[in-house]
Amino acid sequence: MSENxxxxVQQIINGLTLGSIYALIAIGYTMVYGIIGMINFAHGEIYMISAYVGLIVITGLSMMGIEYMPVVLIITLTMAMLITSAYGWSVERVAYRPLRGSPRLVPLISAIGMSIFLQNYVQLAQGARxxxxxxxxxxxxxxxxAAGFQVYLSYMQVMIALATTAAMVGLTLFIGRSRLGRACRACSEDRGMANLLGIDTDRVIALTFVIGAALAAVAGVLVGLYYGVVNPFMGFIAGLKAFTAAVLGGIGSVPGAMLGGIVLGLTESFTSAYLSTEYKDVVSFGLLVLILLxxxxxLLGKPDVEKV
Amino acid sequence: MSALLSVRDLGMRFGGLLAVDGVSFDVNSGQVVSIIGPNGAGKTTVFNCISGFYRPTSGQVSLLGKTISGLPGHKVARHGLVRTFQNVRLFRTMTVVENLLVAQHSRVDTNLLTGMLKTRAYRAKEAAAMERAGFWLDQVGLREVANREAGNLAYGQQRRLEIARCMVTGPRLVMLDEPAAGLNPNETRELDELILLLRAEHDVSVLLIEHDMKLVMEISDHIVVIDQGRPLAEGTAAEIRNNPDVIKAYLGES
Incomplete structure (x- = not known):
């Protein structure tokens, strides 16, 4: 193959890696939006927290002398998913549930408050650097x-692709086949009716926050390991990008969030390579504007059909 | 025997507007009771208060002697009371059979863990739910379209599916809000038969809001008339038909 x-190929690999991460986070936005019609602005912080949980667990395990890679990875991912889910559940409990039935702007503001709180809490607890x-x-x-350009595919990138695929397949099966997934779909179509048929809609809403947080946890741990560095501000820009991915794919649609993430990741990586790294955000947000126009x-969102 | 559903002095206030005021009636086991009244009389508001969609501002609703007013909708449903709305509110992108399965969510008492492990108890309960769904598909004649998306059914089929979806929850009382709206005379007659079948074979009482007076007069054991949020009259079909107050409310001052 020629150098070009x-x-x-290298850019496709990089783009898919980045895109998988965006997709994992974007699912959290899109699921919550699908059910309660609101954006969870604290979701980026949830992702950031999971990276810290990953850091703490890995450090703890190595202090205990456990360094065998597969074991460390499985324990870290499991712990991060569990602890981060608890954060997701708490965000819903504190910032959303008490405000159920109030105007949409109110929970939006409380979610932004939650986001600021979490970011500062991690800064205080873990330091800002x-x-x-x-x-x-x-x-x-x-x-x-060997003399010219070489395509580099790291084991970590393969790991990210595998973990993302597993999470997506698991989620798709859960939503499509399981009894709780069925209840989720019913709630996202008509929450009032689902409630009157005996479904505890508050529990379903909490469940979507928990699932979103668990997927963000996978993303957080993997990103921490991929870039090798975490800080309390990483959730902001990643959250914004994932939100963009969710809107790009059609907010409320789970396959849309997956596709949107991949499209955004590829766009960024190609812009960085062929144009300039500084322009990657310009191009990706420009793409968002174009698609929304x-x-x-x-991409995969269905227009709201006016009911008669 | 005490009433299945007992509504006492129900009131619903929206800010300065008193939409429902002092409505009381009973539904006994095995009865078909209709609520009628001119447009805007507050019939649907009464329904919303009873089914837990609204929280009534005064009065009490009890089902089998247990107070249900003020409970959230899913708890009311678990006590054995389900309803339909004036407009069709199926889960349109889900298949017909999924609509019937999801309505049994609270009946199939399993959790995420047993679901993931696919335990024997979980599978048995899912199978029972599927069987119940199949039974009701036959009852309302929708088995051939079981795997179609509910939103693609013909209107009359959607109406029947809504009733089946109520029935799979195993209710004691089904509340139907204008089930005949938009149906042709043929379909209305089928609906009539279906409602009578529910009562005769499934030990279910029916509370009905309906404008089709022919249907109401034919199948109701008891009729409650509401006008401007207040109870106007109560009685059998014959009594209501000859009640001067009712005639005045429907036709205006003579």
Whole structure:
């Protein structure tokens, strides 16, 4: 393959890696929006917290002398998902449930408050500076001419792709097949009716926050390991990007969030490579504006049909 | 025997507007009771208060002697009371059979863990739910379309599916808000038969809001007339038909 071809493949790999992360976080936004019609602005912070949980668990395990990679990874992911889910549940309990039935602006503000609170709480507890994570998975494969440009596919990138695929398949099966998933779909179509048929809608809403948080936890741990560094502000920009991905794919649609994440990741990585790194946010948000102009419901969103 | 549903002095106030005031009536086991009244009389508000969609501002509603007024909707449903709305409110993107399964959510008492592990108890309960769904599909004649999306059914089929969806929850009382609206005479007659079947074979009482007077007069054991939020008259079909107050409310001052 020519050098240009190899360069192209490399950007696809990088884009898919980044896109998987965005997609994992975006699902949290889209599910919550699908059920209560509101954006959970504290979701980015939930993702940031999971990266810290990952850091603490990995450090703790290595102090106990457990360093065998698969074991560390599984324990870290499980712990991060559990603890972060508890945060997700609490956000719903504190910032949303007491305000159920109030105008939409009110829970929006309380969620922003929750986001500021969480960010500052982590700053106080963990310090505001970058903290490095020990590399858990290092190395990778190189393809191509040893003298010229080489495509680099790290084990970590493969890990991210595998974990994302597993999470997506699990989520799709859960929503499509399971009894609780059925209740989720019913609630997202008509919450009032679902309630009158005996479904405890408050529990379903809490469940969507928990699922969103668990997926964000996978993303947080993987990003922490991939970039090797965490800080209390990482949730803001990642949250914004994932939110963009969710809107791009059609907010409220789970496959839309997956697609939106991948599209955004690829856009960023190609812009960085062929244009300039500084322009990557300009291009991705420009893409968002264009898609919303020509397809206001996003790529896979369905237009709201006026009921008669 | 005490009444199945007992509504006492129900009142609902929206700010300065008293939409329902002092409405009381009973529904006995095995009865079909209709609420009628001119447009805007507050019939649907009464329904909303009873089913837990609204929280009534005064009065008491009890089902089988237990107070249900002020309970959230899902608790009311679990006590055995379900309802439909004036407009069709199916889960449109879900299939017909999924609509019937999701309505049994609270009956199938399983949790996430047993669901993931697919325990024997979980599978048995899912199978029972499926069987009940199949039974009601046959009862309302929708088995052929079981795997179609509910939103793609013909209007009359959607209406029947809504009633089936109520029935799979295993209710004691079904509340139907204008079930015949938009149906042709043929479909209305089928609906009539379906409602009588529910009462005769499934030990279910029916509380009905309906404008189709022919349907109301034919199937109701008892009729409650509401006008401007207040109770106007109560009685059997014959009594209501000849009540001068009712005639005045419907036709205006003579």
């Amino acid at each position: 071809g190899l360069q192209f 970058n903290i490095a994570l020990p590399p858990l998975i290092s190395g990778g494969w190189r393809f191509g001419d 020509f397809r206001p419901t996003g």
